[in-house]
Amino acid sequence: MIHNLPSPKTTKKSLRVGRGIGTGKGGHTTGKGTKGQKSRTGYRKPRPGFEGGQNPLSKRLPKLKNVSGSRTRTRLFKINKEKRVPLKLSEVANLATKGDDISFEKLAELGLINPVSHKTIKVKVLFDKDIDKALTFINVPVSKTAQKAIEKAGGKVVASKE
Numbered sequence: 452m453i454h455n456l457p458s459p460k461t462t463k464k465s466l467r468v469g470r471g472i473g474t475g476k477g478g479h480t481t482g483k484g485t486k487g488q489k490s491r492t493g494y495r496k497p498r499p500g501f502e503g504g505q506n507p508l509s510k511r512l513p514k515l516k517n518v519s520g521s522r523t524r525t526r527l528f529k530i531n532k533e534k535r536v537p538l539k540l541s542e543v544a545n546l547a548t549k550g551d552d553i554s555f556e557k558l559a560e561l562g563l564i565n566p567v568s569h570k571t572i573k574v575k576v577l578f579d580k581d582i583d584k585a586l587t588f589i590n591v592p593v594s595k596t597a598q599k600a601i602e603k604a605g606g607k608v609v610a611s612k613e
Contacts, residue, residue, distance in 0.1 A: 535573045538563055540597045544582035554589045 467474050469481040476482055483490040500507055538558070546561040547553060555574070559566035564574055576588065578596035585605035593601065598608050 535575065536564060538574060538576045539579045540576055540582060540600060541580050543576060544584050544586065547584065547586055549584045550586075551584075552587045552589055553591055555591065558591070 466476045468476050471477040480490065488494060497503075500509060502508070543553060543558070543561070543563065546563070547557070551557065555564070556566075558564045558574065564572070573592070575592040575594060576597050577594050578600050581600050582604050586601060587606055588601065588608045590610050591608075593608050601608055
C-alpha cells in the first residue's frame with residue numbers, strides 16, 4: 452500500500468569521505484585536518500594507558516613486596532582493599548528501639564548497611580556520644596569505647612569480632 456512506503460527524506464545517504472569534491476566531504480583533507488598522525492590512513496586510537504612513548508604510570512610506580520603476582524608488575528593502584536564502613540553508635544541507637552538485638556540483619560533492616568554486601572564489607576560500630584537505650588550487639592564489631600557506652604546504658608556485646 453502507498454501509505455506504508457517510507458518517505459524519501461527519512462533515509463539519508465551516508466557520506467563517502469574522500470571520494471571527490473561532489474560527494475559533500477571530499478577533496479583534500481576530508482574533515483581530518485592537515486597533517487599529523489590522526490589524519491593518516493590506518494590510524495587507530497592507541498591502547499588505554501599508552502602515553503605516547505613516555506614511560507607509563509603503571510611502570511613508574513614501584514613493584515610491591517608481599518603482594519601475589521608482584522613480579523608480574525602488580526602496582527599500587529591494582530590492590531583491592533576491603534571496604535570499611537564506620538557506624539556511629541548514636542545513629543544505631545536512634546533507629547533501634549529499647550532492648551533490641553542488633554545483628555548484621557538488623558542493621559540492614561534499619562537501613563544502615565546494604566543487605567547484600569554485608570558479608571564483603573567490614574562494619575564497625577564506633578563511639579561518638581553516650582546512649583540511653585539498652586541494646587544487645589550480636590556478632591557486630593564494636594570499638595572499646597563504644598562497648599563501654601553500651602554496657603553503661605545497660606546493654607551488652609556478645610561474641611564481637613575485631
